[in-house]
Amino acid sequence: MIPRPLRHELHRTHLLDRVDRSDETLILLVAPSGFGKTTLLAQCARQEDRRAAWLSLNADDRDPAVFNTRLLRALQTAFPDAQLPDGRPEFVDARACARALNALNDHVLLALDHLHLAHVNTLRWLAEFIQDLHEGHRVLAAAPRRPALPLPTAFMAERLLLISGDQLRFTPQETQLYFERRGLTPPNLTDTRGLSGWPAGLALLAADAHGTFSPLDLVRDLLQRLPEPVRSALPEAATLEEWSEAGARDAHLSLPSGWLQAVQDAGLPLTPTAPDRFVPLQAVRDVLREDLSRSPDRAAQLYHRAAEQAEARGEPLLALQHYERGGHAQPAQVLASRLCSEYLWRIDYPSVLSTLESLRRWQTLPPPLEAALALALIRTDRVQEGETLAATLLERTLEPDALRALAHAAHRRGDRHMQLHYAQLLAQHALTRSQRADAARLEVAALLRLGRPQDAAARAEVLLDTSQALHPLEWAGTYFTLHTVYEDLRDPALSEQHLRSALDLYESMHSHQQIAVCLNDLAILRGQAGAHDEAQQLVTRALHLIGDSMPDLRVVYLETQADLLLWNADFSGAEQAYAHALTAAQERHLAPLVTRIQLGRAHALTQLGAFADAHTALEGATANLPPTDQPLRATLNFMRGVLAFAQGHGEQAQTLWQDAPAEYQDLRQAYLGLSAAQPTPPPLPGHLRRAHSATLRPHTPTRASTPGATSNLTSSPAAPPPTLHLHTCGPMHATLNGTPLHLPFSRAAELLAYLTLTGEASRAQIIRDLWDGSSETRVVNYAKLTIRKLRAALQDHLPFNPLPFEENLYALSPLLTVHSDAADILAAEHSTDPDLLRRAVHAHTAPFMPALEGEWAEATRERLQAATQTAGLRLIGHADLPEAISTARHLLRLDPLHEDTYLALLNAHERAGDPVGAQGTYREYERMLTREMGTHPPEALRARYVT
The missing domain is CATH 1.10.10.10 (Winged helix-like DNA-binding domain superfamily/Winged helix DNA-binding domain)
Known part of the structure; x- marks a missing residue:
């Protein structure tokens, strides 16, 4: 039975909304006791727009048969129309239960409280059950620790929502509302911050203190209940992040044996993290640190020792915090310098940033660390802040990492001349091999974007000779640079060879950001080679890898997904994907990416025949074009030429193609050959041929079924695919x-x-x-x-x-x-195959799903109507007179006001030498214009047909 609301229960609106909006099947509430898990679970189950089954586990539910019996009874009570399977409860098939619930017209919510009491076999049953639930159904479970549900990792990543104690804590607004509802004056934020929104602690404060004491007073009161030997020594525990008897002994604290049990008995708010291990609430730490500060020598000694132990455990940021609390400036600076040197060597800029920002809070950074901070800011997307810091530092002293930072800032802005300038200065003043290697890579990248690939190749080959003595990440960076060089030199085999070498090294070092960058470029190379499925798999793998941690790189992958669709001639899908990527690039203010994405979008729109939209996209690309990026400017002009060619402006297109990029020279020749009516255009790479299929009008063979797609569907190899x-x-x-x-x-x-x-x-x-x-x-x-x-x-x-x-x-x-039929119609829009045109015209017998309403349905009707008219007019232009007449009549039934259809039918009569039929068609056309539009045929037609 779902618990009733408590007397002073606070409605957790933001958490309820989050659960309600979520798409996940499994929602876990995991927090220690006192965090309101059962309260939130019950509030979710009591929502008015759904029915819910509730089961609160107890010790008896460790028997799977008992659990299954109670669970099936709860489901049958809440959902009596569900056709749940029969049989002994311990043998009921979990997937059959899920399928029975999937057949319901209601969404199912199953609430399981105290799930930590479930037997391992029960958790296996639940995992199968949850995995087979479909959209809209949810299982909400609460436990003090995360239950060991044996669900696949992919399921846990995609279909699990975890709400922890941090999220269950009261927000400041909820704390205020909670006190108001209890008729109390809301305490100041400073008075409740020490409780960190702990619901049980706030309830205790509201019930017992009535606003008289601060949370720190409450903690002090609890501390006074401790035995004196524990109370007097407990401030030393402020130096421990996690409390345990063994941890106190290792830190040489003077706490007596059994102190941790005494602390629990006194009721101090602790969060269990493992057996016999706890983390105290922030209010407890604050009181103990205050008490410890009254013995400064002992505090300095303990914090220094805690910092050394944190270093030994591999927790350098925690060590810096301990040095700060103990006032140890010199060892903190030494530690930060060593850490930043290692992080820069590993190209780990987020760690550089977190280390130096922590140190900068309480002491002035020396110039080398200030330069490293500027570089880390730029490499973690805080470009303006880092560039200002580096420029200010260079006014005082010449620091190589400040030059390095400015070179990277220029690279991010797309200012290739300044990038080259700072890279060359860095090469002159570099003090480490890492700085020299980075200078060379930045110089190579600038030379490439300035249209000097041969110079870039020479510089990169010199770099390769020296990079093997560097850290593997530097060596990998050199291989990646060579990949970009040979990509510009149009040598895909060498480009892929160097890229795979870089990827192998990055993977051996678990460098996720660089792995993701390599996977993107490898997806592009494989997509260009025609391995579309492999390319999509690479993109999918990389998107899993980067998650939400690399927003700029995610935009690049969105662009790559669109490119792959374009190269596979899925122009509609590509246009939508480019639009999605464009929104993301604009949100991140990535001007060069905006230009590239707009170019791709203009390409897709051109192939779809949406010339006005393609022109608008090219204007958007121009507005964001970096002024020094000559290859990107040449690509922009080439795409303008493709659009002009598609609109029938051949001479304008040829002018725009004069300075075509090197990778588009073969494509330029194909278009020029098409303009000159050459029967055999030059061969093109497959991805370019597919991407320009509409404007190049190649013969499009019928797509065959994927080989082997049905091999597992039936035992008979000859069985047709579904x-x-x-x-x-x-x-x-x-x-x-x-x-x-x-x-x-x-x-x-x-x-x-x-x-x-x-x-x-x-x-x-x-x-x-x-x-x-x-x-x-x-x-x-x-x-x-x-x-x-x-x-x-x-x-x-x-x-x-x-x-x-x-x-x-x-x-x-x-x-x-x-x-x-819709796919047949759209496939014929850019075809000249008479059979395909004929099928498309005959397929469009009525408007698309006329009962549907809404923008998408209307847009689809218009799109299919336009495609049918285009295919039909093309068929009329090549068919004999009887077929031309029947096709025109069919088109006019679909759109009686379509002038081009009348004119095409006139031409068909004239081509067949049928003046009588032409006269009849003209009179019909004239009546339509007079009656429906209040106009007359053009003067030239009137002169020809009116005697």
């Missing part, structure tokens, strides 16, 4: 392997059509397009139910998951072959 056919022009109907597919409601049909056309989409994209972007909980829950129901409708006929949710994206499984 095939889904969708008819969307008119009322939608679908067949799966020739059998009509029943979809539970119209939204499921719309979602199926949406995924067929978009390929893949996040839940946010689905809600944006199909539910007008509403963030209402009701809408989000309905979207989850729709996804779950669509998956269930398909899965009834398939031996695999037809609608997986991977990398936060939904997509129809690649094991499912999908054919749709």
Whole structure:
């Protein structure tokens, strides 16, 4: 039974909202007692818009049979319409239980309190059960420590929300509200900060003190309950981060045996971290440090010893804090210098930053450390702050790392001339091999962007001869530099060889940021080589690696994902991906990336025929173009030429292509050959041919099924792959392997059509397009139910998951072959194949799913209508007269006001030598203009047909 609200219970609105908005299946509340886990669990279960099953475990539930019996009873009581499996509870299949709940039209919430009491076999059962729950269902569990649920790592990363004690603490606003509701004057923030929002401590303060005492007074009162030998020696424990009997002995503290048990008996607020190990609340530390400061010599001695022990344990930042508390400036500075030297050697700039910012709080940094701080600020995205610090330092003294910092700042701004200037100065004044190597790499990068690849190659080869004596990271950096050089020199084999050498070294050193950078470039090389799946896998691996810790690099990967789609001729998907990457780049103020992404987006839009939007994207690229980046400027001009060519402005395109980048010379020749009507254009790299397929108009063979895709679907090797056919022009109907597919409601049909056309989409994209972007909980829950129901409708006929949710994206499984009339229509838009054009025209018998409403549905109708008109006009232009007439009549049924259709039909009659038919078509055209638009045909036509 769900517990009733307590008398003075505080409604945890922000935590409830977070749980409500989350997409995770499993939500764990993990915190010591007194943090309000059961209270929050009950508040979630009492939400008015859902039913919930509640089970509070006790000692009897260590028996799996007892647990399963009680759990099934709780589920059956809360969800009586669920067809839960029968049988002895300890043998009930966990996955069958999950499938029964998946079939419900309600979202299931299962609350499990005190989960730490569960048996290991119970946890295995729960893991299987949770893993098979679909969208909208949730399991909320509370425990004082994280339960050992045997769930896959990928599941835990994607579908687990962990709410810890830090998040369960009262916020300052909640603390104020809590006191007000109890009729008490809210205490000052300084009076409650020592309790760190500990709910039980605040409740004790509100109930017992009535605002008379501060939390520190409360702690002092508790300390007075200690035996005198413990009380007098306990301030020394302020030097311990974690309290344990063994830790106190190792630190040579004068605490008597049994002191920790005495502290617990006195009721001091401690957080258990392991058996016989605890962390005291900040209020306890504050009181003890204050008491310890009354014995300055002893405090200095203990803090110095604690700092040395922290160093020995590999906790240098903690050691710096101890040195600070003990007032030991000189050893702190020595430690910081040694640490920064090691961190810079390993190219670990976040650690440099945290170390020096900690030290700068209480003492002035010497120039070498100040320069290192400037460099770390720049390399961790705080460019302006670091550049100002480095420039100010150089006014006083010449520090190589300050030059290094300014060179990196210029690189981030895209100012290649200043980057080259500072890199060359750094090479002259470098004191370490690391500084010399970094100078050479910065110089090579600047030379490349200034259009001097041969100079860059010569400088990089010299660097390779000396780098092997450096740290492996420096050696790897040199290989990476050579990769970029040979990439610019258009030698993909050597470029990939050096890149893989760099990646191997970075992986051996567990250098995540550099690994991610290498994976990005390797994905680009593999994508250009036509290994699209391998490239996508590399991108996926890298995105997992960087998480949210490298926001700038994440933007680069978003761009790479869009590039791969473009090179695979998925122009619609590429345009959407570029738009997503553009938003992220603009949020991060990455001007060079904005230019590159806008160029890619303009390319995709050009291939889609959206010329006005492509022009706007090119204008955006121009506005953000770094002034000294000549290769990027040349690429911009080349794309302007492609757009001009696509619009039929051949001479303008040729002018813009005069200074084409080296990597586009073959492509330039292909376009020039096409302009000159050469029958055989020069061969192109596959990725360029696919990326420019629409404007180059190559022959497009019918895409075959992926070899081996069905090998695991059936025991018979000759069995055909499962095939889904969708008819969307008119009322939608679908067949799966020739059998009509029943979809539970119209939204499921719309979602199926949406995924067929978009390929893949996040839940946010689905809600944006199909539910007008509403963030209402009701809408989000309905979207989850729709996804779950669509998956269930398909899965009834398939031996695999037809609608997986991977990398936060939904997509129809690649094991499912999908054919749709909409796809046929869009495929014909840029084709000249008569059969493909004919199929597209005949496929569009009615507007796209006319019962649907909303922007996405309307935009899709317009897109399909435009594609059908384009394909039909192209077919009329090449067909014989009977087919031209029937095609034109079909187009006019779709759009009776389409002038180009009348004009194409006129041309067809004239081409066939049929003046009577031409006269009849002209009169029909004239009546339409007069009746519908109040205009007349052009004068030239009137002169030809009006006698």
